[in-house]
Amino acid sequence: EAGVAQSPRYKIIEKRQSVAFWCNPISGHATLYWYQQILGQGPKLLIQFQNNGVVDDSQLPKDRFSAERLKGVDSTLKIQPAKLEDSAVYLCASSLESGLARVTVHNEQFFGPGTRLTVL
Amino acid sequence: AQTVTQSQPEMSVQEAETVTLSCTYDTSESDYYLFWYKQPPSRQMILVIRQEAYKQQNATENRFSVNFQKAAKSFSLKISDSQLGDAAMYFCAYRSAWNQGAQKLVFGQGTRLTINP
Numbered sequence: 001e002a003g004v005a006q007s008p009r010y011k012i013i014e015k016r017q018s019v020a021f022w023c024n025p026i027s028g029h030a031t032l033y034w035y036q037q038i039l040g041q042g043p044k045l046l047i048q049f050q051n052n053g054v055v056d057d058s059q060l061p062k063d064r065f066s067a068e069r070l071k072g073v074d075s076t077l078k079i080q081p082a083k084l085e086d087s088a089v090y091l092c093a094s095s096l097e098s099g100l101a102r103v104t105v106h107n108e109q110f111f112g113p114g115t116r117l118t119v120l
Numbered sequence: 121a122q123t124v125t126q127s128q129p130e131m132s133v134q135e136a137e138t139v140t141l142s143c144t145y146d147t148s149e150s151d152y153y154l155f156w157y158k159q160p161p162s163r164q165m166i167l168v169i170r171q172e173a174y175k176q177q178n179a180t181e182n183r184f185s186v187n188f189q190k191a192a193k194s195f196s197l198k199i200s201d202s203q204l205g206d207a208a209m210y211f212c213a214y215r216s217a218w219n220q221g222a223q224k225l226v227f228g229q230g231t232r233l234t235i236n237p
Contacts, residue, residue: 043225
């Protein structure tokens with residue numbers, strides 16, 4: 001079974017430029033997550049999709065970050081314009097939707113390899 | 121809101137010896153999951169072990185085991201017979217047991233584990 005795919009693996013941009021990251025989740029996974037991991041810290045959720053609807057975007061800086069998940073499969077995360085503090089690893093994860101109220105082991109989140117963004 | 125704290129930024133251990141990584145958390149929920157993830161330099165987040173809060177028995181996966189103290193809100197990871205391949209960042213994480221609303225993982229700051237040959 002193929003894992004979560006992300007591209008690009010690395011990106012270097014100047015501040016105020018725009019950048020986009022792409023994520024392809026595991027086939028059949030209804031839930032998709034974008035996490036931001038700043039150097040020396042643990043990942044922090046930016047946005048969660050269930051199919052193509054947003055479940056949680058409370059930590060997404062909406063003045064510069066946007067994300068979409070068209071057709072409930074692939075997702076794109078965009079930053080425009082980028083700031084120095086956006087330098088981080090952006091991790092995408094996906095999980096099954098069990099249809100149950102309670103989480104089971106089948107709801108495990110599988111992570112992609114991440115995209116390392118450097119803003120100069 | 122839930123928080124996870126890892127108070128050891130770095131740990132080191134001799135190969136073949138045992139090391140314990142500490143984690144504490146804060147939550148008002150009674151039903152939740154706790155996890156330890158390993159992140160090698162490749163950045164791929166790999167699940168090491170999970171613990172369901174309502175299960176009193178500590179989880180074990182081969183050389184990895186946890187000491188789950190629910191009342192103390194403590195969740196430590198013990199790695200036995202440490203191997204060079206265990207060197208990585210280790211993250212403790214929390215997740216609510218219910219699928220309603222957000223299902224995010226809340227991570228600690230991480231502990232960098234070095235294995236000395």
